[in-house]
Amino acid sequence: MSSSLHEEMLQIARQAKLASRALALLTTPEKNLCLEAMASALLENAAKIKEANARDMVAATQAGLSTAMLDRLRLDDKRIENMARALGEVEQLPDPVGRILDERVRPNGLRLQKIATPIGVVVIIYESRPNVTADAASLCFKSGNATILRGGREALYSNSVISTVMVAAARAALPKFPEHAIQVVQTTDRDAIRELLSLTLYVDLCMPRGGEGLIRAVTDCSKVPVIKHYKGVCHVYVDCAADLEMASRIVMNAKVQRPAVCNAMETLLVHEAVAGKFLPGVAALLAASKVAIHADSAATAILQPSFAGTLSPASEQDWSTEYNDYEMNVKVVSGLREAADHINNYGSGHSDAIITGDDASAKKFLAEVDSAAVYWNASTRFTDGGEFGMGAEIGISTDKIGARGPMGLEELTTYKWMGFGDGQIRS
Amino acid sequence: MSSSLHEEMLQIARQAKLASRALALLTTPEKNLCLEAMASALLENAAKIKEANARDMVAATQAGLSTAMLDRLRLDDKRIENMARALGEVEQLPDPVGRILDERVRPNGLRLQKIATPIGVVVIIYESRPNVTADAASLCFKSGNATILRGGREALYSNSVISTVMVAAARAALPKFPEHAIQVVQTTDRDAIRELLSLTLYVDLCMPRGGEGLIRAVTDCSKVPVIKHYKGVCHVYVDCAADLEMASRIVMNAKVQRPAVCNAMETLLVHEAVAGKFLPGVAALLAASKVAIHADSAATAILQPSFAGTLSPASEQDWSTEYNDYEMNVKVVSGLREAADHINNYGSGHSDAIITGDDASAKKFLAEVDSAAVYWNASTRFTDGGEFGMGAEIGISTDKIGARGPMGLEELTTYKWMGFGDGQIRS
Numbered sequence: 001m002s003s004s005l006h007e008e009m010l011q012i013a014r015q016a017k018l019a020s021r022a023l024a025l026l027t028t029p030e031k032n033l034c035l036e037a038m039a040s041a042l043l044e045n046a047a048k049i050k051e052a053n054a055r056d057m058v059a060a061t062q063a064g065l066s067t068a069m070l071d072r073l074r075l076d077d078k079r080i081e082n083m084a085r086a087l088g089e090v091e092q093l094p095d096p097v098g099r100i101l102d103e104r105v106r107p108n109g110l111r112l113q114k115i116a117t118p119i120g121v122v123v124i125i126y127e128s129r130p131n132v133t134a135d136a137a138s139l140c141f142k143s144g145n146a147t148i149l150r151g152g153r154e155a156l157y158s159n160s161v162i163s164t165v166m167v168a169a170a171r172a173a174l175p176k177f178p179e180h181a182i183q184v185v186q187t188t189d190r191d192a193i194r195e196l197l198s199l200t201l202y203v204d205l206c207m208p209r210g211g212e213g214l215i216r217a218v219t220d221c222s223k224v225p226v227i228k229h230y231k232g233v234c235h236v237y238v239d240c241a242a243d244l245e246m247a248s249r250i251v252m253n254a255k256v257q258r259p260a261v262c263n264a265m266e267t268l269l270v271h272e273a274v275a276g277k278f279l280p281g282v283a284a285l286l287a288a289s290k291v292a293i294h295a296d297s298a299a300t301a302i303l304q305p306s307f308a309g310t311l312s313p314a315s316e317q318d319w320s321t322e323y324n325d326y327e328m329n330v331k332v333v334s335g336l337r338e339a340a341d342h343i344n345n346y347g348s349g350h351s352d353a354i355i356t357g358d359d360a361s362a363k364k365f366l367a368e369v370d371s372a373a374v375y376w377n378a379s380t381r382f383t384d385g386g387e388f389g390m391g392a393e394i395g396i397s398t399d400k401i402g403a404r405g406p407m408g409l410e411e412l413t414t415y416k417w418m419g420f421g422d423g424q425i426r427s
Numbered sequence: 428m429s430s431s432l433h434e435e436m437l438q439i440a441r442q443a444k445l446a447s448r449a450l451a452l453l454t455t456p457e458k459n460l461c462l463e464a465m466a467s468a469l470l471e472n473a474a475k476i477k478e479a480n481a482r483d484m485v486a487a488t489q490a491g492l493s494t495a496m497l498d499r500l501r502l503d504d505k506r507i508e509n510m511a512r513a514l515g516e517v518e519q520l521p522d523p524v525g526r527i528l529d530e531r532v533r534p535n536g537l538r539l540q541k542i543a544t545p546i547g548v549v550v551i552i553y554e555s556r557p558n559v560t561a562d563a564a565s566l567c568f569k570s571g572n573a574t575i576l577r578g579g580r581e582a583l584y585s586n587s588v589i590s591t592v593m594v595a596a597a598r599a600a601l602p603k604f605p606e607h608a609i610q611v612v613q614t615t616d617r618d619a620i621r622e623l624l625s626l627t628l629y630v631d632l633c634m635p636r637g638g639e640g641l642i643r644a645v646t647d648c649s650k651v652p653v654i655k656h657y658k659g660v661c662h663v664y665v666d667c668a669a670d671l672e673m674a675s676r677i678v679m680n681a682k683v684q685r686p687a688v689c690n691a692m693e694t695l696l697v698h699e700a701v702a703g704k705f706l707p708g709v710a711a712l713l714a715a716s717k718v719a720i721h722a723d724s725a726a727t728a729i730l731q732p733s734f735a736g737t738l739s740p741a742s743e744q745d746w747s748t749e750y751n752d753y754e755m756n757v758k759v760v761s762g763l764r765e766a767a768d769h770i771n772n773y774g775s776g777h778s779d780a781i782i783t784g785d786d787a788s789a790k791k792f793l794a795e796v797d798s799a800a801v802y803w804n805a806s807t808r809f810t811d812g813g814e815f816g817m818g819a820e821i822g823i824s825t826d827k828i829g830a831r832g833p834m835g836l837e838e839l840t841t842y843k844w845m846g847f848g849d850g851q852i853r854s
Binding site for chain 1: 448451452531533537539544546547631632646647650652654670673676677679680681684771780793794795797798799800801802803804805806808809810814815816826827828829831832833841842843844845846847848849850851852853854
């Protein structure tokens with residue numbers, strides 16, 4: 001690792017730490033003033049942003065990026081307007097800093113308050129979409145954190161201009177806005193991430209967003225805490241006491257409404273007592289939506305006679321695969337015990353649902369399945385900051401230390417204990 | 428790394444994960460029944476425990492351990508009674524699992540509950556005191572976690588017997604108590620920790636307790652989240668608006684009441700406007716308690732004429748030193764700004780106090796000092812699970828992701844989101 005790269009990352013991280021101290025002291029109106037100015041500035045500087053984006057697009061086209069990747073990278077007026085609107089939405093959200101999370105007065109009169117505070121310096125690592133730059137930076141800023149952004153190399157010009165425009169606008173609106181509150185890593189050196197994430201004295205948290213490969217690489221090299229989800233292998237378990245019509249609606253929604261997202265269902269588990277009655281109907285609906293099915297032998301035996309779609313045997317590996325596509329697994333289970341074990345063994349701890357009319361079974365499932373979000377008679381698709389009423393979301397966590405599940409502004413804070421005394425000493 | 432070591436750690440971790448699933452489902456009365464049985468069994472098996480401890484003591488004496496280390500290692504009837512009593516206290520504490528941390532009903536009728544759950548598998552790494560085995564295991568158990576204990580090699584027989592006695596008692600009282608709920612790592616291979624802390628699929632958290640060297644070594648090699656504090660470099664800042672009599676009492680308490688603990692004061696910062704008036708008196712009291720002082724030049728100039736104790740110039744390194752002894756630093760600062768900067772730069776983010784009669788200064792200090800616990804007119808010595816009303820404490824965290832400050836039972840839990848629907852799908 002070159003020492004100049006080390007120096008470069010050290011400077012970014014130190015600057016961010018100093019900025020974070022100033023950010024922690026901004027009032028809610030001051031932060032909102034900045035967000036409003038940032039949103040306006042994105043619109044006013046749309047031409048400049050599109051120009052930088054065009055430069056990225058030319059290089060990406062030459063580099064042979066796929067059409068899908070190029071589409072993600074592209075910024076047009078509509079997308080810039082959406083970025084600005086998202087900043088306006090963050091402005092409207094309640095400030096998560098300063099919430100009193102707990103309060104107690106001790107017998108000696110010492111009053112203790114547990115107060116929500118910013119985390120400090122947050123590193124966001126992401127792939128091609130440049131709108132993440134504005135979204136992530138605005139959420140981190142509203143929660144009082146300094147942000148270090150490391151986007152895909154193909155989006156470097158776009159990301160840099162977006163961040164520069166936001167910082168300049170905030171400083172014009174509020175002179176004490178610290179200039180290093182939002183920084184984009186300028187080097188495309190692959191070692192930059194490892195270097196940055198070794199600086200535990202300055203960096204408090206890393207949140208990688210993107211494919212499993214990226215996230216594993218980040219987690220493997222990081223010395224600072226990482227909050228992430230590798231993938232979303234979500235399940236719906238249709239119990240023997242399920243309302244099968246409801247089950248069918250939920251299964252279709254969980255799989256088909258938006259298959260490419262992490263909270264979409266990948267595996268359907270069906271109680272053996274209702275499999276014969278339930279599976280042929282729901283499978284026909286799935287086939288009509290062009291969903292290919294990988295099935296265990298019991299499900300295959302039920303489906304084979306009538307199924308018109310693509311059916312293949314599920315392999316061991318299929319059970320832990322996130323298809324992100326019109327493709328899924330089906331398994332017949334002997335009951336709740338097997339369903340919960342299957343989910344705990346093959347799932348990703350993301351979002352899993354039980355469909356049942358039986359209270360006791362539902363409670364057992366909710367208790368036993370060790371996932372960030374567990375649902376009773378609802379679609380897995382609800383695991384989302386917006387759907388949870390958090391406003392914008394910066395990501396979803398399947399970790400257990402720090403935030404779990406959707407992460408909004410509150411999940412971008414930590415806390416400190418404040419003790420108010422009148423001379424108390426310990427005896 | 429030997430593959431047999433890998434296999435051994437893998438087996439322990441897998442067993443712990445399976446046990447954790449069963450533990451998560453135990454009711455509060457079931458857990459309390461086990462804790463009561465464990466406490467009784469420690470008393471009933473005192474002879475057996477002392478026998479194992481004697482074996483450890485012989486080996487430790489032969490290995491040339493210091494008198495202080497030998498004293499930590501020693502178990503006698505009194506210490507075994509204390510262990511049993513501590514288990515009884517954990518039994519009395521409220522169960523942290525199942526608390527409803529948040530609840531909301533969405534416009535579509537979906538009810539969401541954020542529920543406290545066990546973390547899963549917790550590894551505790553510690554040094555010589557065998558009582559930590561019972562303390563840590565009981566706190567992890569009450570919070571529904573499986574524990575893997577790795578104590579000092581010198582205490583292996585003692586730790587093993589304590590854990591065996593506890594598990595056997597719990598199983599006799601509650602047959603479904605999972606036998607791998609509490610495990611002691613039997614190998615003394617140094618690589619065991621690295622191996623164990625690479626098993627991210629099974630281990631959810633590591634909490635090292637002990638000296639800074641141990642904690643840094645664990646943190647450096649761990650792939651699982653670590654919650655810890657490296658050291659406690661705590662400050663008291665005596666403001667220009669301080670009640671100097673109160674300041675003197677708090678400084679004495681923070682330094683002298685128990686200097687060897689992490690929440691004891693290491694550095695006294697004094698506002699220049701009151702330094703001349705305050706320092707000679709408090710320094711005389713400190714000198715009477717045999718406290719050696721490392722002072723900056725301004726403090727030295729004030730103290731030199733009259734000070735009867737040990738006075739030397741403070742080096743750059745002294746400002747970040749945890750003396751854990753009758754030794755401390757004194758610095759004169761120009762005001763709150765310099766005090767807060769000094770604390771944020773040289774402190775350990777543990778516990779820091781301001782003594783002042785001025786509201787605005789106090790609030791500024793509490794906001795700006797980025798530490799787990801910040802005090803206004805109270806001693807730093809209060810950072811402690813017992814003093815915070817948490818009951819027993821498993822450690823203190825200066826981290827920001829996960830628990831911060833004293834860690835009791837609630838801090839040994841995470842949460843999951845439960846969604847209660849009646850057929851909701853996402854549109």
